[in-house]
Amino acid sequence: MKIKSLTFYFILILLSTNSVILGQNISITTQNDSLSQEYLLPIGAHVITKDFLIGKTHYEKDSTFVLIDKEHTVLNPIYGRIQKLTYDAYLKMYADALKDSIKLTVTSASRNYWVQKHIWDVKWNKYKDIGKNRVLHILKYSSMPGISRHHWGTDMDFNGTSSSYWSSSNGKRTYNWLKNNAHKYGFFQPYTLKSNSNRTGFNEEKWHWSYAPLSDIYTKAYFDIIKINDAKNDIKGFSGDQFAPELNIINLYVLGITNF
Numbered sequence: 078m079k080i081k082s083l084t085f086y087f088i089l090i091l092l093s094t095n096s097v098i099l100g101q102n103i104s105i106t107t108q109n110d111s112l113s114q115e116y117l118l119p120i121g122a123h124v125i126t127k128d129f130l131i132g133k134t135h136y137e138k139d140s141t142f143v144l145i146d147k148e149h150t151v152l153n154p155i156y157g158r159i160q161k162l163t164y165d166a167y168l169k170m171y172a173d174a175l176k177d178s179i180k181l182t183v184t185s186a187s188r189n190y191w192v193q194k195h196i197w198d199v200k201w202n203k204y205k206d207i208g209k210n211r212v213l214h215i216l217k218y219s220s221m222p223g224i225s226r227h228h229w230g231t232d233m234d235f236n237g238t239s240s241s242y243w244s245s246s247n248g249k250r251t252y253n254w255l256k257n258n259a260h261k262y263g264f265f266q267p268y269t270l271k272s273n274s275n276r277t278g279f280n281e282e283k284w285h286w287s288y289a290p291l292s293d294i295y296t297k298a299y300f301d302i303i304k305i306n307d308a309k310n311d312i313k314g315f316s317g318d319q320f321a322p323e324l325n326i327i328n329l330y331v332l333g334i335t336n337f
């Protein structure tokens with residue numbers, strides 16, 4: 078009898094779930110400090126911990142992450158890993174895009190906290206002469222360590238970040254294809270144009286696409302676990318980290334996205 082009712086509820090979950098998630102859900106309880114919260118994650122997804130959300134993950138030692146095949150990326154294998162569920166969805170999108178003569182080459186995948194810290198510190202030194210706008214200047218396109226969606230293995234950049242490519246006819250055709258089709262595979266553009274919208278944080282990134290069946294859940298967990306008014310305790314350990322709380326970095330940057 079118990080098994081029957083469990084099966085019934087499992088079928089209910091299947092019926093009520095977005096088809097992109099493929100109906101294979103499991104309820105995972107995470108515990109973090111004093112907070113315990115339930116999230117519904119697809120089977121095979123990386124479980125939620127505070128360290129994972131702020132990028133303190135060694136992808137090469139983590140079985141939920143896979144190496145992107147050389148055919149699909151220009152990245153050095155050290156940086157060429159994403160979650161397997163993201164990769165499976167990307168491969169389907171890549172194959173269909175190719176049928177329309179669109180090539181979606183991965184030019185950025187997962188970057189952990191320490192890689193992001195290196196990128197941040199290099200820029201921090203480079204812009205030391207621009208005064209108090211230094212942090213905001215770097216934040217136009219580069220994330221502070223701890224707040225990047227690239228930490229999660231759910232987000233990728235396609236075909237580079239050069240504005241000349243994205244304004245070329247090839248770049249425009251690729252962007253239009255992504256806008257019209259990426260959602261069919263679960264991908265969306267979190268950093269859309271900021272004018273004419275309430276979006277805050279990073280500038281528009283036509284190259285950056287996120288796998289919603291995972292990243293939506295991590296965004297929600299981030300909101301719950303990395304406490305909004307307590308950035309000073311969690312977003313730290315790099316040059317200029319004292320600005321994270323006063324810039325309202327979590328509210329404006331992590332949550333300042335266009336949703337799926």
Ligand SMILES: [Zn+2]
Nearest residue numbers: 185233234285
């Ligand atoms: Zn990106």
